[in-house]
Amino acid sequence: MTLDDIPDYDDLSDALREDRPLRRARAYRIRFALDDLKFRKLDVLDPVPLGRQILAAAGCNTNDDFSLFAILASGDFEDVRLDEPFDLRARGAERFVAFQTDRDFKLRLDDRQIEWGKPAIGGAALYKLADIDDDKAIFFQERGGTDQLVEPDDLMDLTDSGIERFITAPRPNATCTIVVNSRPREVDDRHVTFEEVVKLAFPGAHDTNVIFSMTYRHAASKPHAGELAAGGSVKIKKEGTVFNVTRTVQS
Structure with missing residues (x-):
């Protein structure tokens, strides 16, 4: 393959969907979002970038306090160290989320562990992460209490000790x-x-x-x-x- 034959980019979404390794390309396309979870396409030049390089490609000031996470195919969040390489070819991650924060909060959504960079998470963000049908809903599992229905306009506090747990289940009929x-x-x-x-x-x-x-x-x-x-x-x-x-x- 000559330099002229190398494509401008290879898309991780395509590679995962087609169950193939990344191809040699001038850049590698991932999906990037801040805490609003509005993912946008982002090209990085190295298939094994540092976390800091991903943030820089997204236009984030790498001197600020950012936390970066990869969303794995399982739905789990994996911490991406800013000064350590992250191999796009081997991790099965196409989506990355960054938070400008100096503290992370852990929660579980069904069997997935999620690390969130804010002391609260909106119901709308939980529903985006869950990606469920309209006939299902998210419930907060209150310790020693009754499961609480979470609606998209709710704001859930993550500052209590321990890991907050959420589950998905059929949406109840309610007036x-x-x-x-x-x-x-x-x-x-x-x-x-x-x-x-x-x-x-x-x-x-x-x-x-x-x-x-x-x-x-x-x-x-x-x-x-x-x-x-x-x-x-x-x-x-x-x-x-x-x-x-x-x-x-x-x-």
């Missing part, structure tokens, strides 16, 4: 309380449609010349506030999502 035209109403789903809210606001049949308009706020879905049109739906919080519905009669 949610929304407020429709200043009145609390219970619904059986985390998603509600325009038509369902109209029925709660104005029960019964309506003439064809009646038009409804609707606004909402404090929703779980994004945007968290706005207008909802016929045929639309929003994801609600367990409590506190507010809807205002108005009725207009066309002449």
